[in-house]
Amino acid sequence: MSEEPPVRRARHLMDPSKPRPPVRQEDIQRLERVQKWVLSILIVTTILHLSVGVGLAAQYVEEDAVVAGIGLSVLASAFGVIAVASGLAVHKRNIASPWLLLGVVPGLVSLYLVLR
Template identity: 70%
Template sequence: MTQEPPVRRARHLMDPDAPRKAPDPGAIARLQRVQTWVMSVLVVTTIVHLSAGLAIAAQYVDEDAVSAGIGLSVLAGAFGVIAVASGLAIHKKSLVSPWLLLGLLPGLVSVYLVLR
């Protein structure tokens, strides 16, 4: 009497004789923390680039249209504040924070350069 070899299942199929191990809750928490940081860095840098672009555009407005340069500088500051607020919101921190003042920096520098 010959014995047949056991049937091999493909690796991508579930094996009822060898269930998967439960994921480590600590590993899941670490993964979520990394994902949060990656998302916040991407969002903040993208919006800061928009803010910097507006600040740079304010420098190239004609000298007789200073109000347009100031308007672009105000928009640069507003988007800077939005960038910081987005980072705070992603990390579930209070949106009322002294860090929002950091968002005003592109606008303030741009206004200074427009008016000098």
């Protein structure tokens, strides 16, 4: 009698003789931390793009409608503050933070360029 060699399983299939190791709690926490950072970066960059876009739109307002340019600059600041607050909220930080001042920067730059 000849012995047949053991059948090799493909690597992507489960091997009943070698079960997966149990998932550790620190691995789950690490994954959740990375997911939070990815989500917050996506949210903040998306809303900041909107803020900068509104600030750029303020530069193309007619010269006799300066009030409209100022209004768009205020909107750019508001969207910037919302972007920073959203990032803080994802990380469950206090939203009333000095970091919110960073959100005002696109609006201030736009306002400077409108009034220049």
